[in-house]
Amino acid sequence: MSELRAPNLLAWVDVVVTAPAHSGLGETLTYRCEQALTPGTLVRVPMGRRETLGLVWAVRDHPPEGLQPAQTRPVTAVLDALPPLNARWRELVAFAARYYQRALGEVALAALPPALRDLTPEQLGRRLKKTQPETPTAVSASALAPLSPDQAQALADLQGESRPVLLYGTTGSGKTEVYLRAAQRLLEEDPEAQVLVMVPEINLTPQLEARLRERFAAHALVTLHSGLTPAQRLKHWIAAHLGQARIVLGTRMAIFASLPRLRLIVVDEEHDPSYKSQEGARYSARDLAVYRARLESAHAPCQVLLGSATPSLESWHAAEQGRYRRLAMPSRIGGGALPRLRLVDMNQQPRHTVIAPALLQAMADRAARGEQSLVLLNRRGYAPVLACHDCGWKSDCPHCSAHAVFHKIDRTLRCHHCGHTTRVPRACPECGNLDITPLGRGTEQIEEQLTGLLADARRPDGQPVRVARLDADTTRAKGSLESQLAGMHSGEVDVLVGTQMVAKGHDFRRITLVASLNTDSGLFASDYRAPERLFALLMQAAGRAGRDAAFVAEQGSQVELWVQTWYPQHPLFAALARHDYPAFAAQQLEERASAQMPPYGHQALVRAEARTQPAAQAWLRLAAEAGAGLPGHERLTLYPAVPMAIQRVANVERAQMLIESPSRPALQAFLAAWQPALQALRAHPETHGLIRWAIDVDPLTI
DNA sequence: AGCACGCCGACT
DNA sequence: GTCGGCGTGCTC
Numbered sequence: 169m170s171e172l173r174a175p176n177l178l179a180w181v182d183v184v185v186t187a188p189a190h191s192g193l194g195e196t197l198t199y200r201c202e203q204a205l206t207p208g209t210l211v212r213v214p215m216g217r218r219e220t221l222g223l224v225w226a227v228r229d230h231p232p233e234g235l236q237p238a239q240t241r242p243v244t245a246v247l248d249a250l251p252p253l254n255a256r257w258r259e260l261v262a263f264a265a266r267y268y269q270r271a272l273g274e275v276a277l278a279a280l281p282p283a284l285r286d287l288t289p290e291q292l293g294r295r296l297k298k299t300q301p302e303t304p305t306a307v308s309a310s311a312l313a314p315l316s317p318d319q320a321q322a323l324a325d326l327q328g329e330s331r332p333v334l335l336y337g338t339t340g341s342g343k344t345e346v347y348l349r350a351a352q353r354l355l356e357e358d359p360e361a362q363v364l365v366m367v368p369e370i371n372l373t374p375q376l377e378a379r380l381r382e383r384f385a386a387h388a389l390v391t392l393h394s395g396l397t398p399a400q401r402l403k404h405w406i407a408a409h410l411g412q413a414r415i416v417l418g419t420r421m422a423i424f425a426s427l428p429r430l431r432l433i434v435v436d437e438e439h440d441p442s443y444k445s446q447e448g449a450r451y452s453a454r455d456l457a458v459y460r461a462r463l464e465s466a467h468a469p470c471q472v473l474l475g476s477a478t479p480s481l482e483s484w485h486a487a488e489q490g491r492y493r494r495l496a497m498p499s500r501i502g503g504g505a506l507p508r509l510r511l512v513d514m515n516q517q518p519r520h521t522v523i524a525p526a527l528l529q530a531m532a533d534r535a536a537r538g539e540q541s542l543v544l545l546n547r548r549g550y551a552p553v554l555a556c557h558d559c560g561w562k563s564d565c566p567h568c569s570a571h572a573v574f575h576k577i578d579r580t581l582r583c584h585h586c587g588h589t590t591r592v593p594r595a596c597p598e599c600g601n602l603d604i605t606p607l608g609r610g611t612e613q614i615e616e617q618l619t620g621l622l623a624d625a626r627r628p629d630g631q632p633v634r635v636a637r638l639d640a641d642t643t644r645a646k647g648s649l650e651s652q653l654a655g656m657h658s659g660e661v662d663v664l665v666g667t668q669m670v671a672k673g674h675d676f677r678r679i680t681l682v683a684s685l686n687t688d689s690g691l692f693a694s695d696y697r698a699p700e701r702l703f704a705l706l707m708q709a710a711g712r713a714g715r716d717a718a719f720v721a722e723q724g725s726q727v728e729l730w731v732q733t734w735y736p737q738h739p740l741f742a743a744l745a746r747h748d749y750p751a752f753a754a755q756q757l758e759e760r761a762s763a764q765m766p767p768y769g770h771q772a773l774v775r776a777e778a779r780t781q782p783a784a785q786a787w788l789r790l791a792a793e794a795g796a797g798l799p800g801h802e803r804l805t806l807y808p809a810v811p812m813a814i815q816r817v818a819n820v821e822r823a824q825m826l827i828e829s830p831s832r833p834a835l836q837a838f839l840a841a842w843q844p845a846l847q848a849l850r851a852h853p854e855t856h857g858l859i860r861w862a863i864d865v866d867p868l869t870i
Numbered sequence: 871a872g873c874a875c876g877c878c879g880a881c882t
Numbered sequence: 883g884t885c886g887g888c889g890t891g892c893t894c
Contacts, residue, residue, distance in 0.1 A: 215894090
């Protein structure tokens with residue numbers, strides 16, 4: 169028998185593919201290849217009876233222990249028309265997978281454009297040929313508006329700063345212009361540098377995109393968000409990866425874009441919870457931005473700029489400690505004043521008041537002068553629930569432990585958690601009573617009531633006052649958000665009712681009044697971050713008003729934020745009245761410190777979903793037992809398993825368990841050691857009925 | 871995680 | 883008769 173010898177050029181590569189850590193396989197699979205491949209190369213490899221996209225992670229000259237060379241399958245194709253993903257990118261992905269307790273393959277492949285998955289080298293080649301390399305363009309040095317003293321100072325201070333920068337600028341202080349100038353300065357200095365700009369919501373990309381395109385040559389900019397078609401996303405990703413795109417504007421997913429010459433990351437509205445992913449790997453794009461800038465800086469300087477009028481307490485704390493550099497911009501452009509707070513004490517109002525008469529009058533007065541009002545109510549639909557007064561029936565969702573919301577517009581009951589929709593019954597399904605009534609109020613109802621209550625009010629042109637509504641329901645169709653915003657800009661609409669969607673970023677020039685109707689829901693929520701979110705929301709909403717100082721001066725109007733509350737003495741309002749975020753933050757941080765909560769303590773949440781609540785909780789109890797004695801265990805607290813606030817969604821029972829530690833490394837060490845034990849629990853008989861489980865590191869809501 | 875295979879309900 | 887629901891099992 170002749171000696172079996174490998175051909176000279178035979179090599180092996182460890183390839184990352186989408187297989188979860190709990191599949192029993194390692195993080196990488198080893199394949200055979202005929203040519204030397206570098207780490208970061210994209211390949212196509214066989215997986216069972218199909219072929220899949222993989223990423224070369226490591227190169228080796230022998231298969232791993234326990235794997236016969238004959239067991240390895242060959243790499244099918246090499247996508248070498250694309251340069252390899254660089255080491256910093258790979259390190260970012262590896263860190264995210266490790267830190268957020270997910271499989272490397274899941275994070276790596278989710279970070280790549282989905283269209284890349286089913287692309288042969290030939291198809292890729294054709295696609296690359298079509299996108300001709302674009303010539304780097306000079307940044308237009310056209311006449312720019314002069315900077316405010318705050319802006320000029322911030323830009324000067326930004327220069328050469330190696331720490332993450334927290335740009336703490338009040339609403340209307342011109343943070344965006346600072347981002348633009350910082351990007352411009354960098355792009356002029358370094359003809360190959362790339363800038364990543366992130367916004368919390370896809371809704372906010374068009375207006376920033378317009379501003380960026382106006383300032384920078386059009387083809388140097390690409391967007392990256394979930395609203396793109398697969399082909400667009402692939403094209404934009406490739407432009408970034410090849411270094412052709414100089415500016416990438418995107419949502420949280422853009423933090424994983426391949427940017428070989430990344431020199432600046434801007435995180436706009438850094439406090440926004442949307443930066444924390446809520447499915448799959450639950451990463452914080454803001455935190456990863458800080459990490460990524462540090463990784464890049466080991467190679468070439470890369471700044472990270474976090475901007476907000478109400479920074480997250482985490483970032484604020486980091487700035488207080490000097491880990492971040494804080495740059496403050498306290499003044500509004502044009503010297504406009506921030507709105508005056510008008511607290512409406514609901515205890516002093518006539519019974520069953522929905523909108524205080526004085527507030528109504530203030531809106532009518534403004535409409536009469538050609539000014540606009542914004543009314544904030546964080547509930548879609550007409551009423552959160554329908555009820556029968558005779559038998560106590562409520563419009564509960566059959567699949568969730570939540571009410572189905574009454575939408576009057578199409579006579580439906582809709583569950584906002586699972587999407588289950590039914591027609592509104594004509595009579596109580598339990599007792600036949602014809603008198604079933606809506607309880608509570610949503611945006612539809614406020615729109616209806618305001619229309620009625622303002623029926624006699626007139627605009628300057630003598631026409632009746634126009635009320636419109638802006639929420640997820642009215643903006644579902646493509647382009648409807650744009651057309652609604654246009655209606656607001658043109659002055660067609662006098663009063664706009666909406667959910668928090670209306671509070672974000674939009675620059676309406678004629679708003680002089682903002683009102684919050686059901687403010688208290690955020691005051692006493694069980695979630696310890698609720699006050700922080702409420703303060704940010706109210707500040708942000710307030711920031712929509714009086715943005716055009718010249719308009720306000722001309723009108724001679726008072727710019728106001730009206731807040732309806734049953735608790736006008738709440739300290740949050742005292743800080744809000746003074747627009748005093750630092751005082752609010754100091755008070756919140758003091759509470760957090762004494763309770764050892766973030767940013768002083770660190771948390772992770774284990775969530776279990778099962779057929780029954782006992783099954784979900786049993787799994788969590790077993791998980792806790794499996795954690796006893798693991799590294800880091802002595803430095804952390806495992807709380808008992810509890811049902812989640814909404815216990816059942818789409819017929820799945822949910823429970824969770826909180827883990828706290830004063831030490832982030834201890835928590836991380838524990839979670840890493842715990843992971844295999846949790847996977848092994850699958851085999852446990854008591855685990856029957858478990859559907860899935862996941863760990864949420866640094867959870868935002870508990 | 872994907873994705874294929876495989877086995878039971880409402881329609882082109 | 884199929885299309886398609888998601889349960890189970892596999893992936894160097």
